[in-house]
Amino acid sequence: MVKVDRINISNEGLTKFFSPIEAQIMEVLWENDEMMTSEITKKTNIPLSSVAGTLDRLVKADFAKRKVDKNGQRIRYIYSATTTANNAANAITTRILDSLVDTFGAVAIENFSNYKKNK
Amino acid sequence: MKSITDELVCYATCINNSELLPMILFFIGASLLLFMFYMKTQTPIHRIISFAGAQTSMVGAIAATFSTMECSRMFTIEVYLAYVSISTGIMIFLPGLYYKILIKRHNARPISEIVDWADEFVNTLANDSQVYYFDSAIPKAFASGKTIFVSVGMLEIFNEQELKAVLAHEAWHLRHNNKTPILRQLSLMTFTKYRPKQELELMADRFAEEIVGKVPLESAREKLI
Numbered sequence: 001m002v003k004v005d006r007i008n009i010s011n012e013g014l015t016k017f018f019s020p021i022e023a024q025i026m027e028v029l030w031e032n033d034e035m036m037t038s039e040i041t042k043k044t045n046i047p048l049s050s051v052a053g054t055l056d057r058l059v060k061a062d063f064a065k066r067k068v069d070k071n072g073q074r075i076r077y078i079y080s081a082t083t084t085a086n087n088a089a090n091a092i093t094t095r096i097l098d099s100l101v102d103t104f105g106a107v108a109i110e111n112f113s114n115y116k117k118n119k
Numbered sequence: 120m121k122s123i124t125d126e127l128v129c130y131a132t133c134i135n136n137s138e139l140l141p142m143i144l145f146f147i148g149a150s151l152l153l154f155m156f157y158m159k160t161q162t163p164i165h166r167i168i169s170f171a172g173a174q175t176s177m178v179g180a181i182a183a184t185f186s187t188m189e190c191s192r193m194f195t196i197e198v199y200l201a202y203v204s205i206s207t208g209i210m211i212f213l214p215g216l217y218y219k220i221l222i223k224r225h226n227a228r229p230i231s232e233i234v235d236w237a238d239e240f241v242n243t244l245a246n247d248s249q250v251y252y253f254d255s256a257i258p259k260a261f262a263s264g265k266t267i268f269v270s271v272g273m274l275e276i277f278n279e280q281e282l283k284a285v286l287a288h289e290a291w292h293l294r295h296n297n298k299t300p301i302l303r304q305l306s307l308m309t310f311t312k313y314r315p316k317q318e319l320e321l322m323a324d325r326f327a328e329e330i331v332g333k334v335p336l337e338s339a340r341e342k343l344i
Contacts (some may be wrong), residue, residue: 037256037275038277052256052272066256070272075233075274077256 009098017092021046021054022063026088029081031063036076055079063088126195137187141201146180149173163325164319168212170315174305181309189209206307210300218264225253227268234274244290244330259341260285262292276342280335287327288336292319298331 007016014023024044029035035043041051055077058064066077083091100108140154153173157166193206221227230237230250250267253263258273267289269282279287293301299319306313328336 013250017145048258048276052258068254073234073279075271077271077275104128 030085142181163321177309190211210304227251227253245293261319262289263300281339284336288323289331291323291326297327
């Protein structure tokens with residue numbers, strides 16, 4: 001599952017918020033405007049059997065979108081990210097901050113302030 | 120109303136005193152023999168026939184046992200008859216309605232919107248059938264009622280010949296979809312596992328091979344591994 005609601009802070013990079021396959025696919029989609037399924041499997045080097053279900057989940061979770069394209073007799077999906085990497089980072093950060101403030105209130109806000117000063 | 124223990128004693132007494140005992144034993148024996156044949160044979164059609172025969176013999180044994188009962192208002196018989204009536208009703212009427220639920224659930228669309236030959240091809244194999252496609256990257260196809268469902272993921276990875284192999288396979292299921300509920304119902308009535316699925320898939324594959332040849336069928340199968 002796309003797991004923004006189940007963050008694993010001990011993981012590296014995007015796998016804090018996505019599964020490793022989801023993270024690889026999202027990175028490819030953020031780097032490219034539009035991609036076919038075959039291009040995604042080639043770029044990520046992940047077999048179709050794993051990519052297909054993950055793409056369905058990313059579309060359902062609204063991180064990716066797709067359209068059906070007919071090229072001659074061949075049917076194919078064209079995928080793209082629903083938003084840029086920066087906008088996604090912004091949305092994820094906002095959700096995490098909201099959650100921290102909901103739980104810890106003033107302490108969380110004070111920590112953000114200290115964090116900013118230290119930076 | 121008797122307790123279950125009383126009913127079991129009643130069954131044993133009535134069967135022992137009944138003239139139908141040889142018939143019950145015959146049905147049980149026939150069922151065991153047919154099931155042994157089912158386990159031994161490798162031919163799909165023989166496996167399906169022997170499985171159905173074994174199940175039918177078991178139903179015969181159950182019916183004969185019930186008819187030996189001299190006690191009135193047997194609770195187990197009433198429960199069994201209600202179970203059989205309800206499950207038979209579901210098995211007969213569900214396939215005719217279920218495809219409509221599937222169309223809605225998968226938000227499926229007629230395949231004629233994106234593939235122009237599929238409906239015509241399937242109709243040459245199974246009359247009055249229709250093909251729908253649905254939004255999923257996972258390569259998947261299945262049949263229900265008079266309808267074949269194909270995912271966009273399947274349309275993506277298969278060429279026309281491979282897709283014809285899949286549609287022919289599913290069309291075989293449509294052609295026999297009035298018989299498979301009977302097999303399921305026999306399993307329900309005898310409380311045994313529904314086993315012939317693998318044989319049915321093999322027979323559908325053989326039919327697809329007759330229609331499109333071995334090469335597209337095998338390459339389609341390889342792409343799904």
